[in-house]
Amino acid sequence: MNHEPVELSVNIGxxxxxxxxxxxxxxxxxxxxxxxxxxxxxxxxxxxKGISLKPRTGNPPPRIVETxxxxxxxIGLENIGVDRFIGEKLPYLRDSGATIIVNxxxxxxxxxxxxxxxxxxxxxxxxxxxxxxCPNVKEGGIIFGSDSHMAFEVVSFVRQSTKLPLIVKxxxxxTDITEIARSVQDAGADAxxxxxxxxxxxxxxxxxxxxxANITGGLSGPAIKPIALRMVxxxxxxxxxxxxxxxxxxxxxxxxxxxxxxxxxxQVGTANFINPKATVDILSGIEKYxxxxxxxxxxxxxxxxxxx
Amino acid sequence: MxxxxxxxxxxxxxxxTYYNMGVDCPEIASRAAPGQFIMVRVSNQLDPLLRRxxxxxxxxxxxxxxxxxxxxxxKVVGKGTEIMSEMKECDEIDLLGPVGNGYRIxxxxxxxxxxxxxxxxxxxxxxxxxxxxxxxxxxxxxxxxGGKGRDDVLCVEEFERLGVEVxxxxxxxxxxxxxxVVDLLLDYLESRDYSPGSSTHCFACGPDSMLKEVxxxxxxxxxxxxxxxxxxxxxxxxxxxxxxxxxxxxxxVYKKVCKDGPVFDSNEIIWE
Ligand SMILES: Cc1cc2nc3c(=O)[nH]c(=O)nc-3n(C[C@H](O)[C@H](O)[C@H](O)COP(=O)(O)OP(=O)(O)OC[C@H]3O[C@@H](n4cnc5c(N)ncnc54)[C@H](O)[C@@H]3O)c2cc1C
Ligand SMILES: Cc1cc2nc3c(=O)[nH]c(=O)nc-3n(C[C@H](O)[C@H](O)[C@H](O)COP(=O)(O)O)c2cc1C
Numbered sequence: 001m002n003h004e005p006v007e008l009s010v011n012i013g014x015x016x017x018x019x020x021x022x023x024x025x026x027x028x029x030x031x032x033x034x035x036x037x038x039x040x041x042x043x044x045x046x047x048x049k050g051i052s053l054k055p056r057t058g059n060p061p062p063r064i065v066e067t068x069x070x071x072x073x074x075i076g077l078e079n080i081g082v083d084r085f086i087g088e089k090l091p092y093l094r095d096s097g098a099t100i101i102v103n104x105x106x107x108x109x110x111x112x113x114x115x116x117x118x119x120x121x122x123x124x125x126x127x128x129x130x131x132x133x134c135p136n137v138k139e140g141g142i143i144f145g146s147d148s149h150m151a152f153e154v155v156s157f158v159r160q161s162t163k164l165p166l167i168v169k170x171x172x173x174x175t176d177i178t179e180i181a182r183s184v185q186d187a188g189a190d191a192x193x194x195x196x197x198x199x200x201x202x203x204x205x206x207x208x209x210x211x212x213a214n215i216t217g218g219l220s221g222p223a224i225k226p227i228a229l230r231m232v233x234x235x236x237x238x239x240x241x242x243x244x245x246x247x248x249x250x251x252x253x254x255x256x257x258x259x260x261x262x263x264x265x266x267q268v269g270t271a272n273f274i275n276p277k278a279t280v281d282i283l284s285g286i287e288k289y290x291x292x293x294x295x296x297x298x299x300x301x302x303x304x305x306x307x308x
Numbered sequence: 309m310x311x312x313x314x315x316x317x318x319x320x321x322x323x324x325t326y327y328n329m330g331v332d333c334p335e336i337a338s339r340a341a342p343g344q345f346i347m348v349r350v351s352n353q354l355d356p357l358l359r360r361x362x363x364x365x366x367x368x369x370x371x372x373x374x375x376x377x378x379x380x381x382x383k384v385v386g387k388g389t390e391i392m393s394e395m396k397e398c399d400e401i402d403l404l405g406p407v408g409n410g411y412r413i414x415x416x417x418x419x420x421x422x423x424x425x426x427x428x429x430x431x432x433x434x435x436x437x438x439x440x441x442x443x444x445x446x447x448x449x450x451x452x453x454g455g456k457g458r459d460d461v462l463c464v465e466e467f468e469r470l471g472v473e474v475x476x477x478x479x480x481x482x483x484x485x486x487x488x489v490v491d492l493l494l495d496y497l498e499s500r501d502y503s504p505g506s507s508t509h510c511f512a513c514g515p516d517s518m519l520k521e522v523x524x525x526x527x528x529x530x531x532x533x534x535x536x537x538x539x540x541x542x543x544x545x546x547x548x549x550x551x552x553x554x555x556x557x558x559x560x561v562y563k564k565v566c567k568d569g570p571v572f573d574s575n576e577i578i579w580e
Pocket of ligand 2: 027077131169249267
């Protein structure tokens, strides 16, 4: 059965995406790692591995352990730093024709601002995603994401450091996700993405030691999807800015649940590790669903959850 | 690197809990080198979730003359390998590979010493085959093989058929020398068979404790040694940064086992 072409484009706080399928930071490298499997320009956007002002070596190994229906990671935000990113990784991505979103973090408010400022002057970047939610590093990351005043401060500061559209990535480690969502919206965020990983641990019962060198790590994958979905639904109800759903999306059906819950776009993370073509498979699954249901424009599906 | 559904040609138990699986995949076979590995998706369910890494045990030629089959030799240790052991001939299996950097083979090698511990023998068979076919000056090819018991000593016949001299050690002493494979290495290095010099190369694969010991012994002798490492990994594409190992090159930075390895020069590794 041939379908009429469906309209897949969405606008995320000023970033025009061809379609709602993005990659989740830290699970798609700097894009080039996946280029043999995925046309990078075919996706809504590529969100690159989290970048800081200076390079970071990350946590000691083992950094990964599989758990039932998910995985724990304690990478610790290893990255090559903003200067090498711009010099070595960005040109390839830019030439690929991809829509590029750079995920950034810092250990202080000023550092967030400095990274944002450096990227502001760089050609080829469509937006920034501010990570205030990494569970694996002591300084930075999550402490900004678990307190709505801190979140407001950091987002306001970055807002002043760049003209680029800002996506703020939220942590699930809060009592009320809507409170923090409102404060980042008030601070000038153009969109919100959620969720980052959930802190967890695993123990080797023979050696009675933690399976990760860092003891705890961030849980991702199908195991976290119901939590992510609930949080996306709660946030989408109370904010005016677009919401991007992340967490355990393995196939098009998962992605569609997030869209119906209120997400304007979705990010695919852990699924890339299992199926390097996961993003494009999800995209064609969404397209097929829209065709089968005679929905001409993805935008008319966003937030259509009916709770009667 | 290719992601493909391949047909299983055989999957047989070669020793209690050890299996040898042959798959039909010309795409991988024709590009694979000894020491590289394959990521296997053991099920299309969500648990087990991640692909499992297995080194290429053997690259086989079909009647057509080109490489078309790959074998993996694996030990059942958990959920994923359990599922693999139940797979049947003609089942399809989802593979990603070949991944990583294999062994570098210097064609001037005169003496090659292969050291394998347990399932660590897996990559050494295709390596031995490659060394024999590529190194015209080869005088001596020796395999030192260790295992806990006799069931953990695999592939002796296959190596002997290639003309490799095999020396065995078992911890319980039921087969060969009673003790560890590193004892065999120390003996070898003291014996008249050992000729020091740049034409002697060592290749090792096995548990970290063995590799660490082998690296130490070899460093004292100053001969070249390549070791094949294992690490917990997720993507195998160099993206997730999960499978890192500390190395001396480039200051105190981690290297990726999946992309920079899994084969490394033994003197490059900083052992934890
Ligand atoms: C590059 C490389 C090559 C390998 N080659 C072989 C081989 O040729 N033959 C063989 O029998 N085994 C090999 N291994 C180890 C093999 O991948 C594990 O034994 C297997 O993944 C265990 O899966 P499981 O589900 O049965 O066990 P589980 O314990 O249930 O596995 C849980 C998780 O731990 C990971 N894991 C468990 N043990 C290891 C390990 N030793 N190294 C890395 N990850 C591990 C699994 O991939 C999985 O994500 C190799 C590992 C690496 C990194
Ligand atoms: C190995 C790994 C590395 C990650 N690195 C980052 C990162 O650098 N910055 C970030 O904001 N999120 C990072 N994340 C979180 C993911 O982007 C995503 O929010 C999370 O994994 C949930 O989605 P998933 O279940 O689809 O994987 C990482 C996740 C994983 C598994």
